[in-house]
Amino acid sequence: MEITISRTTSVFSQETCESLLNLTLEEVKKNYEVENPQRKFFGVIPTSFSASEAPSPEFGLVIDGRTLNVIFQGGLEEKFLALAKHCRSVLCCRSTPLQKSMVVKLVRRQLKVMTLSIGDGANDVSMIQAADVGIGISGQEGMQAVMASDFAISRFKHLKKLLLVHGHWCYARLAKMVIYFFYKNVTYVNLLFWYQFFCGFSGSTMIDYWQMIFFNLFFTSMPPLLFGVLDRDVSAETLLGLPELYKHGQNSEIYKLSTFIITMLDAFYQSLICFFVPYWTYKDSDIDVFSFGNPINTISLLTILLHQALEMKTWTLFHVVTMICSVVFYLIFSLLYNATCVVCNPPANPYWTMEKQLSDPTFYLLCLITPVIALLPRFFIFALQGTVGAPLTLKAQQLDKLPKGQQDLEIQKLRSRNQTTVASPASNDDLEQNISHLCVSPFLHPTAASVSHGDTESQGLSASEVNPLRKRTPEEGYYFFNRWAEEESTATDFSAGTFSGHYPLVPSSVTTGQDSGKLTKDNANNFNHGSHRRSVSAVTL
Amino acid sequence: MKNKTSFLPQEGDARPSRCPDNSAFKQQKLPAWKPQFTIATVLSSFFFTGAFCLSVGVCLILSANNVREIQIDYSDKCSDCSKLRENSSNWNKECHCSVNFSLKEEILGDVFMYYGLQNFYQNHRRYVISRSDSQLLGRNVNIQKSYCVPFTTYRNGTPMAPCGAIANSMFNDTIDLFYNLKSSVIQVPLLKSGNSWWTDKNVKFHNPKSYNLSSAFAGTARPPYWQKPVYLLDEEDERNNGYVNDDFIIWMRVSAFATFRNLYRRVRRIRQFADGLPAGNYTFHISYNFPVTKFKGRKHVILSTVVWSGGSNPFLGIAYVVSGTAATLTGFVITAIHLKLRKKKTYFQK
Numbered sequence: 001m002e003i004t005i006s007r008t009t010s011v012f013s014q015e016t017c018e019s020l021l022n023l024t025l026e027e028v029k030k031n032y033e034v035e036n037p038q039r040k041f042f043g044v045i046p047t048s049f050s051a052s053e054a055p056s057p058e059f060g061l062v063i064d065g066r067t068l069n070v071i072f073q074g075g076l077e078e079k080f081l082a083l084a085k086h087c088r089s090v091l092c093c094r095s096t097p098l099q100k101s102m103v104v105k106l107v108r109r110q111l112k113v114m115t116l117s118i119g120d121g122a123n124d125v126s127m128i129q130a131a132d133v134g135i136g137i138s139g140q141e142g143m144q145a146v147m148a149s150d151f152a153i154s155r156f157k158h159l160k161k162l163l164l165v166h167g168h169w170c171y172a173r174l175a176k177m178v179i180y181f182f183y184k185n186v187t188y189v190n191l192l193f194w195y196q197f198f199c200g201f202s203g204s205t206m207i208d209y210w211q212m213i214f215f216n217l218f219f220t221s222m223p224p225l226l227f228g229v230l231d232r233d234v235s236a237e238t239l240l241g242l243p244e245l246y247k248h249g250q251n252s253e254i255y256k257l258s259t260f261i262i263t264m265l266d267a268f269y270q271s272l273i274c275f276f277v278p279y280w281t282y283k284d285s286d287i288d289v290f291s292f293g294n295p296i297n298t299i300s301l302l303t304i305l306l307h308q309a310l311e312m313k314t315w316t317l318f319h320v321v322t323m324i325c326s327v328v329f330y331l332i333f334s335l336l337y338n339a340t341c342v343v344c345n346p347p348a349n350p351y352w353t354m355e356k357q358l359s360d361p362t363f364y365l366l367c368l369i370t371p372v373i374a375l376l377p378r379f380f381i382f383a384l385q386g387t388v389g390a391p392l393t394l395k396a397q398q399l400d401k402l403p404k405g406q407q408d409l410e411i412q413k414l415r416s417r418n419q420t421t422v423a424s425p426a427s428n429d430d431l432e433q434n435i436s437h438l439c440v441s442p443f444l445h446p447t448a449a450s451v452s453h454g455d456t457e458s459q460g461l462s463a464s465e466v467n468p469l470r471k472r473t474p475e476e477g478y479y480f481f482n483r484w485a486e487e488e489s490t491a492t493d494f495s496a497g498t499f500s501g502h503y504p505l506v507p508s509s510v511t512t513g514q515d516s517g518k519l520t521k522d523n524a525n526n527f528n529h530g531s532h533r534r535s536v537s538a539v540t541l
Numbered sequence: 542m543k544n545k546t547s548f549l550p551q552e553g554d555a556r557p558s559r560c561p562d563n564s565a566f567k568q569q570k571l572p573a574w575k576p577q578f579t580i581a582t583v584l585s586s587f588f589f590t591g592a593f594c595l596s597v598g599v600c601l602i603l604s605a606n607n608v609r610e611i612q613i614d615y616s617d618k619c620s621d622c623s624k625l626r627e628n629s630s631n632w633n634k635e636c637h638c639s640v641n642f643s644l645k646e647e648i649l650g651d652v653f654m655y656y657g658l659q660n661f662y663q664n665h666r667r668y669v670i671s672r673s674d675s676q677l678l679g680r681n682v683n684i685q686k687s688y689c690v691p692f693t694t695y696r697n698g699t700p701m702a703p704c705g706a707i708a709n710s711m712f713n714d715t716i717d718l719f720y721n722l723k724s725s726v727i728q729v730p731l732l733k734s735g736n737s738w739w740t741d742k743n744v745k746f747h748n749p750k751s752y753n754l755s756s757a758f759a760g761t762a763r764p765p766y767w768q769k770p771v772y773l774l775d776e777e778d779e780r781n782n783g784y785v786n787d788d789f790i791i792w793m794r795v796s797a798f799a800t801f802r803n804l805y806r807r808v809r810r811i812r813q814f815a816d817g818l819p820a821g822n823y824t825f826h827i828s829y830n831f832p833v834t835k836f837k838g839r840k841h842v843i844l845s846t847v848v849w850s851g852g853s854n855p856f857l858g859i860a861y862v863v864s865g866t867a868a869t870l871t872g873f874v875i876t877a878i879h880l881k882l883r884k885k886k887t888y889f890q891k
Contacts, residue, residue, distance in 0.1 A: 169569075198798055204666035206797060232569065280856040284800055286655065289664050292797035314573040342745055343678060346688060347670040352740040362851045365601070369857070372590060373864045380871055383583040388878065401577060 014074035017067060021079040028059055028086045058088040065095035068103070077106050085111070100127035108132065114250075118159060120145050135159065165236045168249055175254035176311060177228035182260070183267045184220060184304050190271035191296055198279070206293030208348040211334060219301055219330045222322045223308045233313040234396045241411045248393055266378060270307075273374040274300045278366055290350050294334075294357050295366050301330055303371040310378060313397065580879050584872055591869030598861025601850050608853040609648045610845040612657070615640045615827060616838070622829035629832075632768065640825040640842070649817040650846045651810070654731065655802040656712060657841035658833070663707075663795040671706035672793065677784050679747035695762060702761035702771055703784065709764040711792045715828040716805060716842055721821060722813070729814060729823075731806035734781045737790040746790055748783035757783070768830070802843055818844070 061084055063071075071080045084090045084107075092103060100117075104127050108115045117127045120137035122144040128134030129148055136149030137156060146152040153162060195206050205212065239245055248254075278295050305326060312319060338354040357363045385394060392414075399410050565571045616623055619638035625631050662668070673687040684693045689704035701709075718729040751757035754772040763770040774786040781787055791803050808814055825842055833840055845852060 199664040199666070200662045200799075202662075202664075202666040204664050204669055206664070230569070230571065232573070236569075277860055281851075281854065281860075283798065283854065283856070284657075284802065285852055285854065286802050286804055287797050288794040289669060289797045312576075314575055316571040316573045318571070319573075343674045346674060347672060349674050349745070351745055352738065356738065356740075361849055362857065365597070365850070365857055365861075369594065369860055369864060372594070372868075373860070376864070376867065376871070379586075380875075383578050383587075383875055384878070386578045386580075386583075388882065397575070398577065400575065 014070055014076070017070045017074060018076055018079065021071075021076060021083060025079065025083045025086070028083065031059070032086060059086055061087040061090040062093070063090065064093050065099055068092060068095055068099045072099070072102055078110070081106060081110050097123040097126045100124065101130035103127075104130040116163075118156070120156075135162070161236070161240065164243055164246055165239045168234070168239055168245060169232055171249035172233050172254060173228045173231050175252075176231075177224050179255060179259065179263050180224050180227075180308060180311065183263050183307070184224070185216070186264060186267035187271045187274070187304060188215060188300055190268060191275050191300055194271065194275040194279075204289070206289050207297045208290055208293065208337075208350045208353075209345060210337060211297055211350075214333065215297065215301065218333075219326050220304050220308075222326055223305060223312075223319070226318055226322050227308065227312055230316060230318060231312060231314050234393060235400045238396050238399055238407070238411075241408070242392075242396055242399075242414065244415075245392060245396055248391075253391070253393075269377065270303055270374040271300075274303055274370055277370045277373065281362065281366060290348050290353050291357060294350075294353050295363050298330075298334075298363075299367055299370045301327070302367060303374045306371050306375055307378065310375065310382060580875075584876060584879075587868050587872030587875065591865045591867075591872060594861045594865030594868060596865075598858045598863075598865055601858030601861060602855050603858075604848045604850050605853055605855040605858055608846055608848055609646075610843065610853045611642065611644070612841050612843045613640055613642055613825070614839055614841050615825070616833055616840045619827065619829050623832070623834050626829065626832035627834050632766075636829045638827045638829050640827065641822065642825075643822045644818060644820045647817060647820045648844070648846060652808040652818050653804060653845055653847060654716070654718065654806045654808065655843040655845065656714065656716065656805045657800070657802040657843050658712070659800045659839040659841070660836060661801075661833070661838050662799045663801065664797055664799070668706050669795055672708065673704050674745065676702070676704060677746050677793070679749040679784065681749070692764060699760070699762045701764045702758050703764065703789075707793055707795060708789070709766050711767065711789060712803070713768065713830040714840070715830075717826045718806075718808075719824045719826060720813070720819075721824065726824070727813070729818070730809035730811055732809050733775070733806055734778060734787050736804045736807065737787045738794075741790045741794065742785055742787070746784045746793075748785060754779070754783050802841070805842075817846075 063080075071077060092100070095103070100123070104115050104117055107113065108131065114133070115131040116133040116135065117124070117131035118135040118137065119125075119128055120139055121141035124136075124145050125148040128136060128145060133151070134149040136145035136147070136152045138146045138152055138154050151162060153159065192205055192207070195204070196202075199206075234245060275296060278292065278299065282292055305323060309323060334354040335358075338350050338352055341349060342351050343349055385391075386398075395414065399407055399414075402410060561567050615638065618640050619636075622636035622638050625634065625636050670688045671690075671692065673682065673684050673689050675682040676684055676687070676689075684700055684704045687693070687704065689701075689706075692701060692706050692709050693704050694700045718731065720727045720729050748754060749757040751759075758770065758772045761770075771786075771789075772783050774783065774789060775781040784790075788805070796803065808818060810816070813819060827842075831840065850857065
């Protein structure tokens with residue numbers, strides 16, 4: 001890909017900017033329709049990628065702080081945003097901290113998307129705070145960015161694992177845990193509701209008060225919490241190897257309205273089973289209120305814990321111990337409480353209720369059959385998922401089980417099936433490769449970049465230097481990011497229109513071991529001239 | 542990224558590393574078992590569950606069918622008594638009623654006699670809390686502060702023993718069973734103690750301590766609906782009198798549903814009834830005291846044997862059979878789906 005940056009000189013006014021934006025936007029739209037990948041126009045790299053779907057020519061936008069100033073002051077944000085939407089990535093160089101945060105806020109407000117900011121210097125703090133997720137890099141530039149951020153990492157390259165692995169895990173854990181808590185409480189409280197039909201709607205509870213309170217507090221609290229902390233539904237290696245799995249979280253595939261409704265229906269069904277099977281068993285007999293509530297309590301505990309066990313994808317020692325201990329603790333507590341409370345808790349005073357139940361075969365028969373009936377539909381659906389229409393995460397989980405060599409093979413097969421453009425999996429430093437959608441698919445919107453105007457000295461921006469779109473290294477695999485270096489000293493000078501002559505527009509690739517501010521080897525010497533402090537900031541969307 | 546190395550290599554080794562530990566817990570690399578729903582495990586679990594549930598269900602249904610039960614509704618048959626009891630001023634008038642039935646086959650084994658009530662909500666919240674367990678422990682408590690209100694004291698200040706609505710509404714019909722042997726009528730011997738939980742009789746219920754029972758309850762009065770005071774509940778057996786009377790204890794154990802039965806008596810296996818109840822004609826003689834017409838309730842008397850799995854209710858057996866069938870059918874469905882789709886499945890063939 002050849003890139004030519006147009007050079008315009010002279011004072012840049014709002015009308016000029018507006019007309020330039022309009023012109024560029026028209027051209028981009030035309031190109032987008034025509035799908036002509038090799039046209040060049042002004043500073044726009046004519047391979048555009050529309051925000052909606054797949055393969056079309058991709059554009060990149062480079063803009064500098066001075067222009068941004070004109071845009072914001074002249075009220076041209078909408079046009080700027082419209083242009084940016086057509087671009088694969090946008091590079092904003094030489095922008096002030098305020099401009100950085102204004103760009104983030106603009107994108108967030110208008111496009112209503114999740115924004116992520118990553119930066120390492122004090123000038124990135126406002127941008128970090130403006131975005132939905134702010135990531136600070138701790139290191140040479142000090143700790144201000146870290147203190148203002150939601151997440152702090154020590155190297156830029158850790159962003160990949162943060163998003164693909166920890167982000168995925170965090171979403172999966174939280175979504176499943178929240179759904180589980182809703183389900184658990186709906187199931188348990190509905191038991192009390194169904195009893196109202198048989199006690200004249202007087203508010204009588206058939207479960208002893210203390211056992212009811214401790215149900216949520218002790219007996220069913222640890223497994224879901226442990227699940228929410230430790231569960232790993234897909235292994236880290238697979239997540240790094242298959243970035244498509246990131247879409248799973250972006251599309252809220254675990255916690256949609258349909259999932260919630262299904263969970264609520266399942267909760268109602270399970271509470272119906274947990275109540276009515278004991279009810280019909282004990283109907284017309286001489287059972288008393290609290291001896292009726294005891295097996296219901298036990299059954300619902302077993303059902304709820306087994307439900308959690310079905311959801312858990314990773315069984316560490318902690319999980320096993322917690323599950324067993326929850327049941328054992330319940331039994332021990334019930335037995336002790338029922339052996340000591342003669343008058344301690346009116347009106348129940350469940351003295352010897354549990355012991356009596358444990359000596360009755362009907363209790364054991366109930367405890368065996370009711371969880372089975374209650375969980376049969378859910379188990380059936382889980383079993384079918386592996387056979388019919390497995391979602392990508394399920395395939396990825398199956399992938400984990402394969403030996404390593406076969407894993408890579410399967411990843412490639414999956415990729416080639418799922419993509420519309422072929423990605424060459426082996427990365428190299430040749431910038432003239434096709435852009436793989438794989439790498440960009442987690443990021444649906446162009447990264448904010450900057451449009452440079454009229455920078456005079458030409459360092460001879462060659463394609464190898466100024467590819468704002470992609471650079472891959474073998475170690476980094478398939479991920480895509482955009483970095484540039486910005487000079488601190490130019491931040492305040494932009495309005496004066498003087499450039500120090502040092503090139504702001506240098507997207508650099510990051511190879512392992514390099515910290516922020518590293519550049520491609522072509523530009524290294526050019527860039528280092530006169531830069532006192534370099535901060536690296538990126539706004540990715 | 543196995544280990545976040547320190548960022549400042551040139552600073553010398555004196556500075557301690559601020560990286561998190563490289564332990565399995567903190568790096569989230571704990572050894573774990575990842576369960577997979579393979580076709581083998583799924584199918585085997587379904588079929589095993591199905592087989593197990595079916596076999597247990599069949600056993601349960603067969604044992605429930607072995608239970609012999611006779612249930613007789615006597616609130617209709619004793620209509621004149623029930624009309625008498627509608628007026629509460631007739632409380633001290635006795636009313637007797639007879640109900641006949643016949644057994645075609647003898648009932649072998651232990652026979653239990655229950656009284657059954659229908660539409661009597663012992664599980665109503667305010668009813669359930671209306672008791673004082675401290676008083677029933679024989680302690681001297683101030684029942685004014687208990688949940689027994691309003692069944693605590695009379696207007697002249699005499700406390701009720703026992704207090705509360707549960708005790709007040711105790712079932713006070715007397716049922717006797719007679720067997721017509723040729724031309725004579727024999728009363729079937731019944732056991733009236735040993736019917737309640739051992740822990741109830743010995744731990745939860747105690748009579749107040751005194752040299753004799755009537756002085757123990759001195760200064761108290763019977764609840765308003767009772768016909769005799771609590772220390773006269775069973776004058777023949779001292780250990781079945783007062784608060785520890787079995788009928789009283791059983792009644793205080795409030796039942797879970799509006800249609801319930803309580804154990805009343807057990808057939809004593811002596812003389813002609815050593816094996817159970819022989820075939821023939823029987824008569825219940827009932828002293829009708831408990832009014833049920835006001836709340837459209839019904840009363841029954843039930844004779845039943847018991848088995849290890851409970852009573853004559855076959856529901857648990859049916860539930861096992863149904864779920865066993867469902868599990869087996871689901872197993873077949875999954876097998877069919879798997880066989881059909883196996884050719885189409887192209888990925889992850891091991």
